[in-house]
Amino acid sequence: MRDQFSAELLKARSGGALPALLLTALLTAALGKLGAVYGESGLADPGVAAATSHRVLIMAGSCALFASLFGALVVTGEFRSGAIGRTVLHAPGRSVVVAAKLGAATVAGLLFGLLAVAEAATVGALALAARGSGLALDARSWGIAGAAVAVCGLGGLWGAAIGWVVRHQLAAVVGLLVWGTVGQLLVLGQLPGFGRFLPEGAQYALLGDRLTFPEALSVPLGGLLLALWCVLVALAGRTLFLRQDV
Template identity: 30%
Template sequence: MSLVAATRSELTKVFTTAAWWILGLVQLVYIGLFAGGFGFLLGALASGRLTGGAGNAPVLPPGLVPSIVYSIATSFGYVFPLLIGALMVTSEFRHKTLTPTFLAVPARGTVLAAKVLAGVVIGLVFGVIGVVSTVLPGAPVLASLGLETGLGSSDTWALLGRMLVAFALWTLVGIGVGSVVRNQVVAIVVVLAFTQFVEPIARLAGGFVEALEPVARFLPSAASDALVGASALSISLPSAADPLPWWAGGLVLLGYAVVFVVLGAVTTWRRDVD
């Protein structure tokens, strides 16, 4: 079977199951509510409606608000493409569908390459969902507060485009994680524990401990935020260290994906399938 046919097969596996649209729906609602509420709060601060004890002066530059609100999709929603990427691999081990896959495509490297290509497509789908989940509620909220939505700016559209790239890369990282940790339950626990607890704490520590600042910049989510060019976490996670350039952030996140995929290819992917 050719790589194109194998990739088509991998896409069929994903889109004929409920996992992708359930995660997509949860992402849409979760990020949408977050974007609407956060957009109202930041918009009120930027418009001076919430003074914070500073009279009627804005306490947040209005020009920064749209990019921060739209970047909520990647700042808080990157766990969704990461999970779907991990499930693309671990579900094969859990439901023992990898055996017929290897019988149809004996070259295991081709199967893994097909999952990577399919992961890019699926990551872009989740990226579109992420963009919609922030722009659709966020832009009207900002407009209702008398602020610019930024949708007329090429910089905003470039940011949204980089968000799509970030989602695709996060899906590849998930595929790599699933290739290394093939137990589905363990993989999900690892993903949730790292994204919701370990990494936020590490980034917070990097904002206050000078020695940790250079390390914090190279954490996966920090690299993702640098790639996008904006982050809702920048308000709550101060850091004296300058973020990476957008292209460097993308390369770092790609590096994580490559390392995990290669590690899975030389370990788990070569083992006998039960």
């Protein structure tokens, strides 16, 4: 298992997909954070400054979408190229392949999260300083930072799990992208009571983002629900992979 996991980590960091998605995620998130700071008035008020700081850190969780896209590529790339057959041939078993790829995608997701939080703190501090304020680093700030890293880590796992179920690279990537941008907004906006139990609703809950999604569950329930979704889809993908030809 250890050798297989090391091999999957090596595959994950090979090629240009990881740096390209990381750069895109960080640049996109930076623009949103700048908009949040410069669109806020009354930053001289410590309460407003703290709320803006929390908002900036929460936005680090948006990189979970890019982590999920990378997670999907980790799995579907080998189906697209046909290399999955060789991977299975040299692995101790199919279950080991599934677990190793899920683990590698999760590690990549955590990397997305750590860099996203670091960028959020840096961009937020610089933007707030330019507005004559400062980044609040209180207990809630650290809690949000940890939640953002967890959301991105689970995002990588979620994308890989979807990849095991769908297998087709274009379908998995387009599906995650469309749902992560338009689909979730429609469902969460029109059916919040239902959407709060979906993975996206669970992400807002884990981040404690009740400004964007007031109907979100509590933080612990959001984290538990998001992890449960990832496990269920991963188990479904494993079952399909064990039963079908490669």
